[in-house]
Amino acid sequence: MGSLKPILRALVLIVAITGTHQQVKIKCYDCVTPLGVNDAMEYCNASIYCKGVYCTKGPNAQSNGIYHGCINSPPVDKAGASCKNTDNQFGFNKNCYCKNIDYCNETAPLAANIVLIALLILVTWLTTFF
Numbered sequence: 469m470g471s472l473k474p475i476l477r478a479l480v481l482i483v484a485i486t487g488t489h490q491q492v493k494i495k496c497y498d499c500v501t502p503l504g505v506n507d508a509m510e511y512c513n514a515s516i517y518c519k520g521v522y523c524t525k526g527p528n529a530q531s532n533g534i535y536h537g538c539i540n541s542p543p544v545d546k547a548g549a550s551c552k553n554t555d556n557q558f559g560f561n562k563n564c565y566c567k568n569i570d571y572c573n574e575t576a577p578l579a580a581n582i583v584l585i586a587l588l589i590l591v592t593w594l595t596t597f598f
Contacts, residue, residue, distance in 0.1 A: 477595050495570040496523035496538035500531045508574055512536055523573035526563035536573045 482595035496519070499512040522539025543565045551564040566572035 475499075491521045491540075492567075493519045493521055493540075494523065494538075494544040494567060494572070495519055495575050497536040498538065499536050500533040501536070502530055502533050505526075505534075508536065512574060514571065517571070522533055522565050522567045523571070524563070526567055538573075580592060 473504050495514075495517045497508070497512040497514075497516065498518040499508070500509045501511045507513070518538040521540045522542065523536070523538050525534060525536050527533075551562040564573065
């Protein structure tokens with residue numbers, strides 16, 4: 469088992485480097501939900517989607533709702549997966565960008581981060597003990 473440890477570490481490094489340089493397109497919800505709706509599934513579903521490098525979720529002035537969509541260029545501040553709080557004419561909202569999994573523009577960013585952290589802990593444990 470000791471010979472697997474360097475191989476697993478190299479594999480983790482290769483996956484990490486490859487993942488940061490590839491611009492993989494993911495499926496994103498492509499819909500508008502009314503302001504104040506917590507469960508967007510009534511308005512958005514997996515059959516209405518677009519593909520992009522980033523999924524977005526934020527206020528939409530034209531529809532007076534929350535737009536869920538996709539973009540191929542990075543957000544202005546080049547954030548990977550984050551939300552920024554905004555205070556505008558529609559009230560207090562969040563503009564979110566993500567690029568980690570399909571339909572991440574509906575998943576709470578915290579839930580996505582918890583899954584990523586759990587995966588990293590598992591990989592670290594495997595490389596340490598095997």
